[in-house]
Amino acid sequence: MRAEAITDVQTKSTTTDVVTAADRAVERQVIDSLRSARPGDTVLGEEYGEAAAPGPGAVRWILDPIDGTVNYLYGLPQYAVSLAAEVDGVVRAGVVINAATGDEWTATLGGGAWRDGRRxxxxxxxxxxxxxxxxxxxxxxxxRAHQGAVLAQLITQVRDIRRFGAAALDLCAVGEGLLDAYFEKGLNPWDHAAGGLIAAEAGAIVAGLAGAPPGLDMVVAAPSAVFTPLHDLLVELDAAGGA
Incomplete structure (x- = not known):
């Protein structure tokens, strides 16, 4: 429904933070399917929020219907549906599918990360x-101004920087070794729940700064040898600061 959806575009936090009719349609479709198959579960979605708080031992699904909406809007083939299953605050399973290409990544806690049958x-x-x-x-x-200042100091200390515009796919890229590392401030649970598990099950460390879990302040994903120097540099540059 892309051709139709991009004619119905609204904004959220700022004039550049867009949401399309497809974001809402995909979220409704996934929620309806989950409730049909698993009526006792709850869903945390980017567009409609959470219907009810999950009880102990209950499954909470964490959904981003279109991660990379600006890419979707422009027709750049880097946008994804991201879905994770969480129990008692621990993500147990995740799937990310690039909706433009059909590429799919999956992971289960302790079961590894996979793409097309390849671990x-x-x-x-x-x-x-x-x-x-x-x-x-x-x-x-x-x-953005603070993030740009951090990046200006970081870029001289790494091979290069990539900005693809979809956090879930970036984390999958770390899991697959297409990126050596990734960091970003301001990610919500639906941005990193599934992709973070995929990166972690592929052997990366996925965490926040100074022992914090990955979250709004910072998400860092990298192999162990790179994680520590990247983490320490981000702390030194106050990457979690700013607005």
């Missing part, structure tokens, strides 16, 4: 200076 391993890079690092930017102008 994934993250990069074996050992030096930050030789690492290709992915990142993303927020929609608020003040946050």
């Amino acid at each position: 994934l391993r993250c990069s074996e890079r050992t030096e930050l200076a030789q690492s290709l690092v992915g990142t993303g930017f927020g929609y608020d102008a003040k946050r």
Whole structure:
């Protein structure tokens, strides 16, 4: 429904933070299917929020109907549906599908990360200076200014930077070794729940800064040898600061 959906575009947090009719339609479709198959579960979705808080031992599905909506709007083939199953605050399973290409990544806790029947391993890079690092930017102008300042100091200390515009796919790229590392401030649970599990099950460390879990302040994903120097540099540059 892309041709139809991009004619019905609204904004959320800022004028550049867009949501299309397809975002809402996909979320409704997935929620309806989940409730039909598993009526006792709850769903946390980007567009409609959460119907009810999950009880102990209950499954909560975490859904981003279109991660990379701006890419979707422009026809750039880098946007995804991301779905994770969480129990008692721990993500147990995740799937990310690039809706433009059909590529699909999956993971289960302790069961590894997979793509097309092939088990994934993250990069074996050992030096930050030789690492290709992915990142993303927020929609608020003040946050972008801070992120740009951080990036200006970081870019001279890594191989190069990539910004693809879909956090879930960036995390899958770390899991597959297409990126050596990734970091971003401002990610919500639906942005990183499934992709984070895929990267972690492929051998990457996925965490926040200073021992914090991955979340709004920061998500960092990298192989162990690169994680520590990247983490320490991000702390030094106050990457979690700003707006």
